[in-house]
Amino acid sequence: MKTVSLAIIRHSVTEWNEQNRIQGHMDSPLTAYGRELAAGWRQTIDPSSFDAVITSDLGRAIETADIITEGLKLPALRLKGLREQDWGSWSGLTTDELHARFPGRLDAEIAKGWKFRPDEGESRMEASSRGISSLQEGAVEIARMVDKKEPRVLVVVHEGIMKTIIYKLANHDFKADKPKLIKRRRLHWLKWDGTLSIDRLNETL
Template identity: 35%
Template sequence: MIHPEITTRFGLIRHAETVWNRAKRIQGHQDSPLTPEGERQAAAWGRTLQRLRWDRILASDTGRAVATAERINNHLGLPVVLDRRLRELDWGRWASRTVAELRAEEGALVAQQDRAGWDFRPPGGESRHSQLERSRQVLLEAAGRWPGAAILVVTHGGVLKSLVHHLSGGQPLATDGIGLQPYQLHWVSATGSNLALEGLDALPTE
């Protein structure tokens, strides 16, 4: 149900550091565990996020996002809803590779995809447009289900970038210069069927 007069706020954060993040490997729908530093990050976020009002947590069902949400929720004690539509872009056969490896082995194709914007699609994977649409749908459905709520969303870097590009009218290119900090809180609001970008890099300091 759409509530045209009620605003629902979403605080979006990327999962904490993983083994493959540290190794600079593309994860996509594949997974790797949090590093010890990632576990500390998530626990610290939980302490920091206690300062803000939250009603529930939405999280990707990928292991690294679930582990991050669990550690945050040790401090918040909120209902948690998992949704596979909040997963990272499906990187197809490029998952588990590093960008350096791909540029060395498939440089022409990588360069072509870098210029594709919303039509970027790794071989055997999905387009950025597809990822954007599924993540937008999650937020709009949540706003209809819990109007006026403050919802923490634990998701992935690609989801965050796609939403920010869309809501700021940009194109997701390799040289986008968007500069999102990787371990920060970003605010999006939903009023009726409209999403709006409210703020970037807004995690309170401890």
């Protein structure tokens, strides 16, 4: 059986990121700074070392991957199952607007750890389940497509779904008294060899 190496990163900075606006399944384009940042990652990621690309089907993930792999003709999968956690009716709000409209609700949900669920959205556990399933299905497809024993895949997704995938694989919780596993703007390596597992985390971009 093949072993697929998966290098997973969060998309670059978007317009809504700079406004502290919740995106979820909604979308906004990268800023000029976000595009510049993604272009800089080419130096450390070395896109020519990859055999394929996996992203969510949202524009900000696709745009980031396209910038990093510019000039390369890598097979790419765009998977709906790797979208950000669905924030339901909170999507499109800034965090200040959310606190003003629903005082205490965000903090109360955050305290629930894996059971965190925005109004009319999905829980972290639900997001993790479909994210892991989608990433595994993507790895299987890449193993079929790429004629190498150990294909290397660049995966560009979203902070929330990335955390739920990695935290689930690590059997880790989101509670405030638990250490954070993932540092900001880092490259994380997973592997698939019939099952999905963590290889190493938090390489510098």
